[in-house]
Amino acid sequence: MERFLQGCRAAVQHAEKTNRQLHVVLGNESCDLDSAVSSIVLAYYLAQTSDARLAFVPVLNTPRSEFPLRTECTFFLKERGVPEEYLVFRDEIDLHALHRAGLLSLSLVDHNVLPSGDVILEEVVTEVIDHRPLERRCNPKCCVTAELVGSCATLVTEKILMGASQILDTQVASLLHGTIVLDCVNMAPEAGKVTPKDSKYITLLESRFPDLPERSATFELLQKAKFDVSGLTTEQMLRKDLKVLSEEDINLAMSAIYVNLEAFLQRKDLHRDLSTFCQRHGYNVLVTMMIAFSERHEPFRQLAVYSRDERLRKSVCGALECSENPELQLSPLPSPYCDLQAYNQGNTFASRKKVLPVLKHLLSSGELVSAMQLGGAESSNPRKEAHRSCCSRTAGDQLPEGYGPLEEAGRDLTEEAELGCQGYRKQPDDPLLDEETPLPPTPMNSLVEGCPLDRGLPKLTAEAFLEKLNQITVTGSDASRTGDGEL
Numbered sequence: 001m002e003r004f005l006q007g008c009r010a011a012v013q014h015a016e017k018t019n020r021q022l023h024v025v026l027g028n029e030s031c032d033l034d035s036a037v038s039s040i041v042l043a044y045y046l047a048q049t050s051d052a053r054l055a056f057v058p059v060l061n062t063p064r065s066e067f068p069l070r071t072e073c074t075f076f077l078k079e080r081g082v083p084e085e086y087l088v089f090r091d092e093i094d095l096h097a098l099h100r101a102g103l104l105s106l107s108l109v110d111h112n113v114l115p116s117g118d119v120i121l122e123e124v125v126t127e128v129i130d131h132r133p134l135e136r137r138c139n140p141k142c143c144v145t146a147e148l149v150g151s152c153a154t155l156v157t158e159k160i161l162m163g164a165s166q167i168l169d170t171q172v173a174s175l176l177h178g179t180i181v182l183d184c185v186n187m188a189p190e191a192g193k194v195t196p197k198d199s200k201y202i203t204l205l206e207s208r209f210p211d212l213p214e215r216s217a218t219f220e221l222l223q224k225a226k227f228d229v230s231g232l233t234t235e236q237m238l239r240k241d242l243k244v245l246s247e248e249d250i251n252l253a254m255s256a257i258y259v260n261l262e263a264f265l266q267r268k269d270l271h272r273d274l275s276t277f278c279q280r281h282g283y284n285v286l287v288t289m290m291i292a293f294s295e296r297h298e299p300f301r302q303l304a305v306y307s308r309d310e311r312l313r314k315s316v317c318g319a320l321e322c323s324e325n326p327e328l329q330l331s332p333l334p335s336p337y338c339d340l341q342a343y344n345q346g347n348t349f350a351s352r353k354k355v356l357p358v359l360k361h362l363l364s365s366g367e368l369v370s371a372m373q374l375g376g377a378e379s380s381n382p383r384k385e386a387h388r389s390c391c392s393r394t395a396g397d398q399l400p401e402g403y404g405p406l407e408e409a410g411r412d413l414t415e416e417a418e419l420g421c422q423g424y425r426k427q428p429d430d431p432l433l434d435e436e437t438p439l440p441p442t443p444m445n446s447l448v449e450g451c452p453l454d455r456g457l458p459k460l461t462a463e464a465f466l467e468k469l470n471q472i473t474v475t476g477s478d479a480s481r482t483g484d485g486e487l
Contacts, residue, residue, distance in 0.1 A: 001081070002086065005040075012092065023046065024058075033222070034153055036060055037175050037178075041153070061090050063091040068236060076179075105124045108129070110152040113135045127145075130145070131154070149198050153175075173212060178218045182218075234277070243352070245359055252287070252359055254286075256352050260300075261302040271340075278306070284368075300344075300348055304335075305340070319359065320355070325358075329345065
């Protein structure tokens, strides 16, 4: 594998000079573990079984500078002996120049349509392997494998075992095995991710390579790595799980970070880093949700609201404090900075996905724009005014269409996948929810939208306890709705 990847970098560097055709295996833009491993392993397979005149190159569809944010990827590839320096990232290869030179063909893995900026490359797509519903138009020149399984790596494993199983060695098998285990939540049926095909091929890999690491151990290591931000800078921590809302001249960012507030506030040069981050990206307000576990393995959430503009900061704080849908149960915590307000969040089920509509409604109300226009002109009691405005709005008005009541918390699962798995349908014009399709459940890339606190990992974990508790709550709500006819 290492020699193959070294050759890939050399082929990219000299492609136009040597006039050699490149066949690029391109993952999706999230560059999660499934996408990265599927592209690497499929390219390796094609290089062993196809025309030697072609150079088969896996391309990780993210800039190299962004890759450290994919902590489970960096950890797992290093653990499995895949040197990061030999990988090719999207900003290191000019696909459009290769296309214009007639030197490019493409395989897509873990997605089946190209984004608008790459749509011209569709004409050179010759293969698609994906585990989402098919969105691309039929093209007889393109071989498509699209099946609703838990992991794209399952379909890559199937292709290898049916085509040239002899190329499988322990390293390749362990890459596929670990990815499937992570995507399918340790193959636990309770999580709603695993399909019979996933189970079939994970079992086949284990039977051929009995020395593969035990599933649970692999899953726990990858889960831990996914949320390990210890090696990241403050900016990287903030960007790892970031959502941005905009209205006129106001940009409000909300980030999720997997450390407790105390540890975050003790980071060296934090105040300078927060100011630099907001200025660099044009954010007027930064809301940070901390997700961590106590010594008893009980999950908790904390919030921090940062803005150099006092009126904006107080308006956002007022909206969060007065929110009734959901009620966050905020209690102020000490802050070392006058422009950062810290809170403990009593309602641990109020994930970022549930808080975002509150902030969106605040933006759409025009309150922040008005505060911005007023500049530094303070009223006699701006905090009281912010509270009164927020309270009157959340008490009497509904949130924007498309956001259900708090009782639907049990259906608000991981941001990328489990919404679809439960049959949830987003509103077509809803800008807060990620682009997603009803099935299949895609890999769990983020816990911030409800997992682990809404839909935790199964069996003997703090998350599992909350999962069961939340199911009881939702069942009770459903029963009430059935009895009453309507809410």
